[in-house]
Amino acid sequence: MTSDDSRSATGAMARAREKAAAGMASAAMAWLSALNDDQLPIAAYASPLDPAVETERLRWFFTPTEHGGLALRDQNAHQQSLAMQMVASGLSTEGFAIVSTVMGLENVLDQVEGWGSHWGRRRGRDPGLYWLRLFGRPGRDRIWAWRFGGHHISLNYLVIDGRLAAATPSFMGADPARVELLGSTLCPLQGAEDAARQLIRTFDAYQFRQALLHPSAMSNIVSGNRPRVRHGDTMMHLRDLWRGRFSDPTLDELVDDIDRQAEASSGYTDADHALVAITIPPKGISARDLGEEQRHLLRRLLTRYTGRAPRDLSAAHDAHYARDSVLDEVHVGWAGDTDEGEPHYYRVQGPSILIEYNNTQRNGNHAHSVWRDPSSDFGLNELAAHRERPFPHSGCE
Structure with a gap:
């Protein structure tokens, strides 16, 4: 450009x-x-x-x-x-x-x-x-x-x-992430999930090793609901997401129990969470190491988030990431399985964008997605x- x-x-x-x-x-x-x-x-x-x-x-x-x-x-x-x-x-x-x-x-x-x-x-x-x-x-x-x-x-x-x-921040989630209808399926975040999976499946063995953050996915997005994203941030647990304890002890125990079950299902320890922490510069594979078709797929993935904005602003974001020098600063990371329906997480990160998608809860049928601008x-x-x-x-x- x-x-x-x-x-x-x-x-x-x-x-x-x-x-x-x-x-x-x-x-x-x-x-x-x-x-x-x-x-x-x-x-x-x-x-x-x-x-x-x-x-x-x-x-x-x-x-x-x-x-x-x-x-x-x-x-x-x-x-x-x-x-x-x-x-x-x-x-x-x-x-x-x-x-x-x-x-x-x-x-x-x-x-x-x-x-x-x-x-x-x-x-x-x-x-x-x-x-x-x-x-x-x-x-x-x-x-x-x-x-x-x-x-x-x-x-x-x-x-x-x-x-x-x-x-x-722009957060959208879905629970259930997939709902069976009569002869079809309702998946409000399917575009964001499918675009990432299509990209990751084009990676050769070397590229996938670069992109892989962890063999299994953590139980939630990492940035959580922090006002600011900073280097070294690890996944926020439910207690922190709720920002306090409930006066009702039953609800208080429910939140702790959900978190314990989620952590047990993911198998994550503090060391695992440290491995997938948000970092600056980003983890994952740089767009510089992607081929032209892969870069096209990455741009399409970005639109699944910037496309949430009003039409003219969305088009302006498209033009921004059409610049090769801008896209070169974007990294892609993946955790978990690449098979459809299996728990997974991905991250797309650059100087002015952080995208996270997590679909692990309810056996991969409860999705969280967020579009942020760390700057x-x-x-x-x-x-x-x-x-x-x-x-x-x-x-x-």
């Missing part, structure tokens, strides 16, 4: 970020205008420039716990529609379809578990327990953010001066720069 092509790709990315932010702002203002005086304090906090607010914004989950914000089940039908339009503003059509499917799977999971899961509430698997919260107000604050999340979904965005500054998750670096940069006080923040 020439320098002119590079400048064109950069310009396209900037325009896409502005367009995405405008769509989000419009949807956010419509949703907020439909809320009553009791709902607004729950739905909207102050701008992320407030340190206390920032602490809350970085508190994210993908477990079936309270995520913070206004739950869908606490909104009327019109408000729910506007909330989902807000969610759709941050996603491609395909990404929104995945999120909607994952939410609906809560009903299926409830049946799989014999309608007995409660997690400290009357219904433990509830498609109405997905929360939307804004931090700051579009049209009023120069810096504002929003998130949407519930079990197996966490979407996080930051807007600065009318431009989308961050769209990660700009939550837009933390850019937000820090704005805090240090003087600007005229407008009374808005």
Whole structure:
């Protein structure tokens, strides 16, 4: 790619970020205008420039716990529609379809578990327990953010001066990962799983040895729900993912028991977890060591994650990774079996991207996937720069 092509790709990315932010702002203002005086304090906090607010914004989950914000089940039908339009503003059509499917799977999971899961509430698997919260107000604050999340979904965005500054972490999971229908199978994350397996199966013996992180897969993604990804991070256990203990001793023991069973199934020790820790520079095989067709398959795998973004932004990401010098910095790692249906894990990592996919629980029928940007998750670096940069006080923040 020439320098002119590079400048064109950069310009396209900037325009896409502005367009995405405008769509989000419009949807956010419509949703907020439909809320009553009791709902607004729950739905909207102050701008992320407030340190206390920032602490809350970085508190994210993908477990079936309270995520913070206004739950869908606490909104009327019109408000729910506007909330989902807000969610759709941050996603491609395909990404929104995945999120909607994952939410609906809560009903299926409830049946799989014999309608007995409660997690400290009357219904433990509830498609109405997905929360939307804004931090700051579009049209009023120069810096504002929003998130949407519930079990197996966490979407996080930051807007600065009318431009989308961050769209990660972006977490999507599925339990069950595969659901048998009448004559077909529902697999919301199959594209992400199949694209990686197709790539890994093209590796020769030398390439596979380079890519192999461990012969077996760990029981979860490694980065967990940390606000930042750092060198040396090892897999977060359930206790840490939940960030505290339950007041109900039965639930407390349940979390510990699930974790013990998962660890026993994986066979991992502390030494094994250290082997698959996230590192900078990344582990795995570099794209430099891949052939042209393999590089094409890697780019396709990347789109299974960056394609979650709104269409123009997704296209700008495609153009970014079309540059050979950018793709050369990306590494691919694999753990576990390569056969379909067997527990496995993979990682795709570069300077501005971290992808993790894990499908080990429920005998390889419970998947977690995350798209992160270690250099700009939550837009933390850019937000820090704005805090240090003087600007005229407008009374808005």
